[in-house]
Amino acid sequence: MIEIKDLHKSYRMGSNSLHVLKGINFSVKEGELVSIMGSSGSGKSTLLNILGMLDEADEGSYVLDGVPIKNLNEKIAARYRNKFLGFIFQSFNLINYKTALDNVAMPLYYQGLKRKERVEKAEYYLEKVGLAPWSHHLPNELSGGQKQRVAVARALASDPKVLLADEPTGALDSVTSHEVMDLIQGINDEGKTILIVTHEQDIAQMTKRIVNLKDGVIIDDSPVEQVRAKQYV
Known part of the structure; x- marks a missing residue:
């Protein structure tokens, strides 16, 4: 699903150059x-930005679902993001004046679906995450976990x-964090590939x-015995 080889990324800092990613090799199979x-400063945010097509590496290759991600103009990058990726942010990034349904x-x-189809899909996924009764509420009427x-x-x-999740529990208390992780684990159990x-x-x-x-290189990459969030919920 994801293949990254010898990825390097540097940023200009005045007259100096900061080498953030120093030859990352990384792959993710479907359903992982x-x-x-x-x-802070390890390079994880830079790596996520490259995975999310919000930034581009200086050297190396990135292949997503068989498609090389390279030299994309903003229009193509936006189309690929919409086709391949879903984003979950620490700060939720909801539009405050739109209802939960409209946000979803x-x-x-941007995929060109008609209004009726958009609403039906949004209702389905709000039901899936247990928020159907709150579909017409604004974000400021929802708790952090609901957002x-x-x-x-x-x-x-x-x-x-x-799915790319950037600190998805960072703004939540421990109980709500476990509820959100229980939801994410359930989505993964259905076969969705997720990076957190x-x-x-x-x-x-x-x-x-x-x-x-650490310092722009992967120092460890290991499978772990998964702890189920449900035991804390």
Whole structure:
């Protein structure tokens, strides 16, 4: 599903260059649930941005579902993101003046679906994440956990190949974090490929594989015995 080979990325810092990723080799098979860990400055956010087609590597290759991701203009990158990827963010990134239903339906507009189809799909995924009764509520009428469930429904609605979750529990208390991880584990159990960037060890243990980055290189990449979130819910 994901194949990354010898990935390098540097940023100009005035007259200097900061080498952030230093030859990353990394692959993810379809249906995996992988966490990416590392301290601030380790390169995990840069790696996620490249995986999400929000940035591009200087060297190396990135292949997603058999498609080389290289030299994309913004229009093609946006189309590929919409086709291949679903995003879940720490800060939810919901539109405050739109209902939960409209937030979930919005990405489908860019796929060219008609209004009726968008609404039906959005209702289905809100039901899937247990939020059907809140479909016409605005984000400020929802709890943090409910907002993240809306974000998960929105990410799923376009039926992406891969879900990329950037600190999805970072703004939540431990009980709500476990509820969200229970939902994510359930989605993975259905076969969806999911990558989670997290700094929380207990969240990483709820995935099936942990990749540790330090100073722009992978220092460990190991399968783990998955802890089921449901036992905490």
